[in-house]
Amino acid sequence: MNGAEIILxxxxxxxxxxxxxxxxxxxxxxxxxxxxxxxxxxxxVRHEQGAVHAAxxxxxxxxxxxVVLVTSGPGATNAVxxxxxxxxxxxxxxxLTGQVPTPLIGSDAFQECDTxxxxxxxxxxxxxxxxxxxxxxxxxxxFYVATSGRPGPVVVDIPKDVxxxxxxxxxxxxxxxxxxxxxxxxxxxxxxxxxxxxxxxKKPIFYTGGGVINAGPEASAALRELVALTGFPVTSTLMxxxxxxxxxEKWLGMLxxxxxxxANLAMHDSDVMICIGARFDDRITGRLDAFxxxxxxxxxxxxxxxxxxxxxVDVPIVGDCKNVLExxxxxxxxxxxxxxxxxxxxxxxxxxxxxxxxxLSYTANADVIMPxxxxxxxxxxxxxxxxxxxxxxxxxxxxxxxxxxxxxxxRWMTSGGLGTMGYGLPAAVGVQMANRQSLVIDISGDASFxxxxxxxxxxxxxxxxxxxxxxxxxxxxxxxxxxQLLHNNRLSETYSEALPDFVVLAEAFGCKGMRCxxxxxxxxxxxxxxxxxxxxxFDCRVANLENCFPMIxxxxxxxxxxxNDEVDDESIGSAISExxxxxx
Amino acid sequence: xxxxxEKPHQPASAYFIEESxxxxxxxxxxxxxxxxPGVLARVIGLFSGxxxxxxxxxxxxxxxKRHISRITIVxxxxxxxxxxxxxxxxxxxxxxxxxxxxxxxxxxxxxxALIKVAGAGEDRVEALRMAEAFRARVVDASNSSFVFExxxxxxxxxxxxxxxKPLGLTEVVRTxxxxxxxxxxxxxx
Numbered sequence: 001m002n003g004a005e006i007i008l009x010x011x012x013x014x015x016x017x018x019x020x021x022x023x024x025x026x027x028x029x030x031x032x033x034x035x036x037x038x039x040x041x042x043x044x045v046r047h048e049q050g051a052v053h054a055a056x057x058x059x060x061x062x063x064x065x066x067v068v069l070v071t072s073g074p075g076a077t078n079a080v081x082x083x084x085x086x087x088x089x090x091x092x093x094x095x096l097t098g099q100v101p102t103p104l105i106g107s108d109a110f111q112e113c114d115t116x117x118x119x120x121x122x123x124x125x126x127x128x129x130x131x132x133x134x135x136x137x138x139x140x141x142x143f144y145v146a147t148s149g150r151p152g153p154v155v156v157d158i159p160k161d162v163x164x165x166x167x168x169x170x171x172x173x174x175x176x177x178x179x180x181x182x183x184x185x186x187x188x189x190x191x192x193x194x195x196x197x198x199x200x201x202k203k204p205i206f207y208t209g210g211g212v213i214n215a216g217p218e219a220s221a222a223l224r225e226l227v228a229l230t231g232f233p234v235t236s237t238l239m240x241x242x243x244x245x246x247x248x249e250k251w252l253g254m255l256x257x258x259x260x261x262x263a264n265l266a267m268h269d270s271d272v273m274i275c276i277g278a279r280f281d282d283r284i285t286g287r288l289d290a291f292x293x294x295x296x297x298x299x300x301x302x303x304x305x306x307x308x309x310x311x312x313v314d315v316p317i318v319g320d321c322k323n324v325l326e327x328x329x330x331x332x333x334x335x336x337x338x339x340x341x342x343x344x345x346x347x348x349x350x351x352x353x354x355x356x357x358x359x360l361s362y363t364a365n366a367d368v369i370m371p372x373x374x375x376x377x378x379x380x381x382x383x384x385x386x387x388x389x390x391x392x393x394x395x396x397x398x399x400x401x402x403x404x405x406x407x408x409x410x411r412w413m414t415s416g417g418l419g420t421m422g423y424g425l426p427a428a429v430g431v432q433m434a435n436r437q438s439l440v441i442d443i444s445g446d447a448s449f450x451x452x453x454x455x456x457x458x459x460x461x462x463x464x465x466x467x468x469x470x471x472x473x474x475x476x477x478x479x480x481x482x483x484q485l486l487h488n489n490r491l492s493e494t495y496s497e498a499l500p501d502f503v504v505l506a507e508a509f510g511c512k513g514m515r516c517x518x519x520x521x522x523x524x525x526x527x528x529x530x531x532x533x534x535x536x537x538f539d540c541r542v543a544n545l546e547n548c549f550p551m552i553x554x555x556x557x558x559x560x561x562x563x564n565d566e567v568d569d570e571s572i573g574s575a576i577s578e579x580x581x582x583x584x
Numbered sequence: 585x586x587x588x589x590e591k592p593h594q595p596a597s598a599y600f601i602e603e604s605x606x607x608x609x610x611x612x613x614x615x616x617x618x619x620x621p622g623v624l625a626r627v628i629g630l631f632s633g634x635x636x637x638x639x640x641x642x643x644x645x646x647x648x649k650r651h652i653s654r655i656t657i658v659x660x661x662x663x664x665x666x667x668x669x670x671x672x673x674x675x676x677x678x679x680x681x682x683x684x685x686x687x688x689x690x691x692x693x694x695x696x697a698l699i700k701v702a703g704a705g706e707d708r709v710e711a712l713r714m715a716e717a718f719r720a721r722v723v724d725a726s727n728s729s730f731v732f733e734x735x736x737x738x739x740x741x742x743x744x745x746x747x748x749k750p751l752g753l754t755e756v757v758r759t760x761x762x763x764x765x766x767x768x769x770x771x772x773x
Binding site: 116117120121124125128130145150178179180195303305307308309312 | 618621622625626629633664667668671672674675676677678679680
């Protein structure tokens with residue numbers, strides 16, 4: 001077998017069905033092999049960044065490993081943003097990159113770059129395959145590393161001569177990793193201590209994250225069971241939405257910088273915080289010295305380096321969220337603890353008063369589409385459907401997180417850690433490829449859309465009926481909002497000048513283009529978009545200068561939120577202190 | 585809402601790591617790794633990428649048949665940062681294990697230095713006398729110079745170098761610390 005055959009065989013053995021890629025000189029032998037087989041379907045993207053995001057969407061909506069194939073040099077460097085995105089959001093990706101033939105490595109050959117050097121800090125691990133003998137082992141190891149423990153992207157750099165070289169194939173069962181063995185089961189004693197702490201809690205809260213999604217649907221089921229057992233309220237990070245249903249009785253909404261009033265105040269006032277698969281990101285904690293100051297903190301994470309990284313916790317539990325949640329359920333049931341019912345009742349009553357604050361209310365408008373209204377409507381029109389959302393990055397992303405009601409895991413694909421504009425469209429392509437029957441909607445913004453809009457061509461080629469719902473306010477809205485809050489409304493370079501006509505653009509791509517400018521027309525327009533069997537670019541013209549609230553101004557604590565109905569121009573201008581301005 | 589002027593001074597906030605008032609400690613870490621290409625780059629890339637200090641670093645293969653190397657790193661930080669460094673090192677795929685030798689108790693730490701001293705007359709005699717007192721070996725000599733080889737703790741090497749300065753010190757090379765724990769227990773590989 002030659003190297004290219006070994007690669008295809010290894011992919012088949014790993015259960016790969018789709019590869020997202022773009023050919024080039026250094027991967028022609030692999031593409032030649034792809035041409036001669038049917039087991040693996042190659043999806044031709046239009047830019048390598050799109051390939052990685054599509055593979056991320058594919059992975060996040062299925063729980064499987066996403067696979068990318070790109071050429072050397074620019075193929076690899078274009079993939080770097082996607083790889084970094086996958087690293088920060090813990091998405092399992094195996095990215096095969098072509099490399100110049102081994103004798104040419106280091107000679108500045110055509111389309112040569114130091115791929116392992118460049119991708120070292122933006123992958124979980126990477127390999128340069130120096131001989132055909134190590135190729136099968138490395139390929140299987142790459143899948144093992146990408147999908148085990150805290151998932152992440154793995155690059156395998158394969159020189160062209162290795163793709164031609166002859167060697168023996170080795171099955172995946174013959175590979176045992178010698179150093180990388182993540183701990184899956186939580187320490188029993190730590191779980192006991194956690195349960196005791198939870199049993200005695202007066203103001204408890206679950207704070208869950210993407211780790212619950214990554215641990216599979218069983219982990220989400222276990223979370224729901226534990227929440228039902230304990231009756232504790234639950235909030236989630238952006239990455240964890242859907243693990244606990246938005247319609248659930250104990251749901252507080254998302255927390256953090258643009259989280260709900262009730263979620264952030266409950267975090268701030270809680271006495272026992274149970275963090276499951278989240279990592280105390282700065283968008284969550286706000287000002288660290290005022291972050292949930294009175295709580296005992298339990299932290300469940302599969303990555304030991306996530307524990308005590310930002311916030312010192314009282315009960316660390318290293319393990320897979322699913323295993324630990326199930327162990328917690330068993331322990332709770334066995335102990336059947338008597339909780340402080342009076343305290344919990346008064347805690348729930350307190351939370352209800354925060355809920356009444358109705359922090360997501362906004363001023364409706366009969367003439368202009370409010371972005372919140374558009375999303376509420378989209379939620380209403382898609383409720384109960386087999387729907388999956390991706391997003392780009394910015395105001396529309398936060399509004400989507402606030403107004404869409406995610407009921408199940410793997411149905412919300414967004415760039416959380418890296419905040420990559422241009423993520424949502426290619427991700428939607430990957431999601432739709434994996435879930436042909438689902439309604440896949442990319443909540444987009446006018447600026448984000450332009451970053452990877454070339455992938456519309458991919459959607460059209462494969463007849464992927466993705467709906468690109470652009471909340472078009474003609475601004476890079478989140479930056480504009482910050483300029484208003486921080487820089488006396490000097491809107492430096494955030495106006496989207498010379499936007500294309502999105503309807504004509506859609507037609508140029510060979511898909512359907514729609515535009516809506518009036519609130520009254522929107523319900524029918526959304527119906528039409530959903531009903532259309534094919535890709536759609538929907539130009540939803542929304543209020544230009546709307547701000548995203550609630551917002552914890554940078555450098556502030558959870559209990560100092562700005563709310564929509566109480567901000568005026570003056571308070572916006574002074575919301576962030578001089579010191580806070582230097583923060584991002 | 586208070587105006588900016590009325591606001592109390594804001595301490596460091598969430599969006600950068602708080603300036604810590606905790607004590608900075610210096611620790612010696614021993615790291616067992618697969619001796620594969622790029623492994624050292626992974627380790628030092630972690631330190632530079634995350635803003636940790638490397639005070640000293642030594643690396644060499646120690647188990648040839650199994651292609652295993654030992655890296656000794658002297659680093660500094662608060663207790664929380666040091667624990668984080670350890671956890672981050674352990675998360676590198678070709679890293680077998682990490683041991684904080686400073687937490688393990690008084691580890692044996694040694695450094696080797698080669699020290700060139702040029703001079704004549706009384707200074708030369710004095711340099712040689714000092715070398716004897718520090719048990720430094722003369723590994724090269726000419727009419728006007730010595731190269732001393734000195735092994736010892738970092739402090740001892742520093743001391744000797746200080747003493748050589750007025751006696752014609754011209755050049756110093758040092759290996760950095762290599763360290764091993766006391767007692768019968770060996771590090772997990």
